[in-house]
Amino acid sequence: xxxxxxxxxxxxxxxxxxxxxxxxxxxxxxxxxxxxxxxxxxxxxxxxxxxxxxxxxxxxxxxxxxxxxxxxxxxxxxxxxxxxxxxxxxxxxxxxxxxxxxxxxxxxxxxxxxxxxxxxxxxxxxxxxxxxxxxxxxxxxxxxxxxxxxxxxxxxxxxxxxxxxxxxxxxxxxxxxxxxxxxxxxxxxxxxxxxxxxxxxxxxxxxxxxxxxxxxxxxxxxxxxxxxxxxxxxxxxxxxxxxxxxxxxxxxxxxxxxxxxxxxxxxxxxxxxxxxxxxxxxxxxxxxxxxxxxxxxxxxxxxxxxxxxxxxxxxxxx
Amino acid sequence: xxxxxxxxxxxxxxxxxxxxxxxxxxxxxxxxxxxxxxxxxxxxxxxxxxxxxxxxxxxxxxxxxxxxxxxxxxxxxxxxxxxxxxxxxxxxxxxxxxxxxxxxxxxxxxxxxxxxxx
Numbered sequence: 001x002x003x004x005x006x007x008x009x010x011x012x013x014x015x016x017x018x019x020x021x022x023x024x025x026x027x028x029x030x031x032x033x034x035x036x037x038x039x040x041x042x043x044x045x046x047x048x049x050x051x052x053x054x055x056x057x058x059x060x061x062x063x064x065x066x067x068x069x070x071x072x073x074x075x076x077x078x079x080x081x082x083x084x085x086x087x088x089x090x091x092x093x094x095x096x097x098x099x100x101x102x103x104x105x106x107x108x109x110x111x112x113x114x115x116x117x118x119x120x121x122x123x124x125x126x127x128x129x130x131x132x133x134x135x136x137x138x139x140x141x142x143x144x145x146x147x148x149x150x151x152x153x154x155x156x157x158x159x160x161x162x163x164x165x166x167x168x169x170x171x172x173x174x175x176x177x178x179x180x181x182x183x184x185x186x187x188x189x190x191x192x193x194x195x196x197x198x199x200x201x202x203x204x205x206x207x208x209x210x211x212x213x214x215x216x217x218x219x220x221x222x223x224x225x226x227x228x229x230x231x232x233x234x235x236x237x238x239x240x241x242x243x244x245x246x247x248x249x250x251x252x253x254x255x256x257x258x259x260x261x262x263x264x265x266x267x268x269x270x271x272x273x274x275x276x277x278x279x280x281x282x283x284x285x286x287x288x289x290x291x292x293x294x295x296x297x298x299x300x301x302x303x304x305x306x307x308x309x310x311x312x313x314x315x316x317x318x
Numbered sequence: 319x320x321x322x323x324x325x326x327x328x329x330x331x332x333x334x335x336x337x338x339x340x341x342x343x344x345x346x347x348x349x350x351x352x353x354x355x356x357x358x359x360x361x362x363x364x365x366x367x368x369x370x371x372x373x374x375x376x377x378x379x380x381x382x383x384x385x386x387x388x389x390x391x392x393x394x395x396x397x398x399x400x401x402x403x404x405x406x407x408x409x410x411x412x413x414x415x416x417x418x419x420x421x422x423x424x425x426x427x428x429x430x431x432x433x434x435x436x
Contacts, residue, residue, distance in 0.1 A: 039367035
C-alpha cells in the first residue's frame with residue numbers, strides 16, 4: 001500500500017481510493033469539483049514520487065514536466081509527497097558578468113546553483129528586499145551561468161541600481177524558478193511560433209536555443225515587435241542562430257524603419273496575415289501584458305489549442 | 319448499456335470538444351462578452367466542467383451553484399439557446415451521432431431555469 005504525504009502528515013491510501021479522496025477523508029481542504037479528471041480543480045504538485053500517467057492526462061506538457069497532476073485521478077504505485085503550490089526555493093547568486101546591449105538592456109549573468117527550464121522566470125532580490133521578476137535567457141546545457149535581460153528604465157528602482165551600483169562579485173538572492181513558459185520534448189515535429197516585444201525576447205531566446213539543443217525538428221519562427229530598429233537588441237545572436245539552423249526563422253516587425261527581413265506594421269496584424277492557420281502549432285508569447293493577452297486570444301481563434309499556448313506577461317514594476 | 323459519458327469517450331471527448339466549443343462561443347456575438355476574459359486558462363477549465371456535466375459525466379454541480387454563478391449576468395433565452403446551439407454544433411463537428419447529441423442537449427436544457435434564475 002502506498003502513502004501520500006501532505007503538509008507533513010503521511011496517510012495510507014486505501015486500495016481503490018484516489019489521493020484526493022484520501023486527503024479529503026483526512027479532513028484536508030483540497031479544492032475539487034468533477035472528480036473525473038476534467039475540470040482540473042484538484043490539480044496538485046508532486047514534491048516527491050511519481051504520479052501515475054492517468055493523473056496527468058489532459059494537462060499541458062509543461063505542467064506534466066513540473067510534476068503537476070490531478071489528485072482525483074491519482075492512484076500512485078509508490079509513496080508520494082504532494083503540495084497545492086509549487087515550492088519556492090531561494091538561492092544565493094554571484095554576479096559574474098554585466099554589459100549593456102543596444103543602449104537600453106542590461107545583460108546580467110549570475111553564478112547560481114539553480115535547476116530551471118529556459119524561459120521560466122525568477123525573482124531577483126536585493127539584500128534590502130527589493131525584488132523584481134526576470135525571465136531566464138540562458139540554457140543549462142549551453143551555459144553554466146543564469147542570464148537575464150534587464151530593461152533599463154530611467155526611473156526603474158531595480159534596473160537603475162543594477163546598472164549603477166551592482167558590481168561583479170556582488171551577491172543577490174534568486175527565488176524560483178517559476179512559470180510554465182518553456183519548451184518540452186513532447187512533440188519534436190510541432191511547428192513553434194514565438195512572439196515577443198521588448199525583453200520578452202529573453203525567455204524566447206532561451207526557449208529557441210533549448211528547443212534546438214534538444215533536437216527539435218519542426219520549424220521555429222520568431223516574431224519580434226519593436227518601434228524602430230534602434231529598439232531591437234540581441235540581433236547578432238539571433239542572426240547567428242538563423243545562419244546556423246535552417247529550421248529557425250527570425251521576423252522583425254517594426255512600426256518605423258527597416259532591418260534585414262523586417263516587415264512594417266502592427267505585430268498582431270502581421271502575424272495574423274502571415275500565419276492565418278495555427279492549428280497544430282505551439283505558441284509562446286512573451287512581452288507587454290495587454291498585447292500578449294490579445295495575441296493569446298488571436299492565436300486560439302486562429303486554431304492553436306489552449307493547451308499549446310504558453311504566455312509570459314511582462315508588467316513594469318517601477 | 320454504457321453510460322452516455324462512456325459512449326462518447328469520457329474525458330478524452332471533453333478534451334476534444336473544449337477548444338472547439340470555446341472558439342465558437344468567443345466568435346458568437348450574442349454571448350462572446352460572457353466568455354471573453356483575460357484569464358483564458360481559468361475560463362477553459364470552467365468550460366471543461368460544464369462539458370463534463372453536459373456529457374453526463376461525474377460532476378458536483380448543484381442547481382444552487384448554477385443559480386449563484388449566473389445570477390448577476392442578466393441572461394435571457396437568447397443567451398441560453400446560443401450556448402446550446404454552439405454545444406450541438408461542436409458535437410456535430412466532432413462526429414457525435416444525433417442520438418447522443420439529443421441526450422446531451424437534454425442535459426444542457428435541464429439547467430435552464432437555474433441558469434436563467436427562474
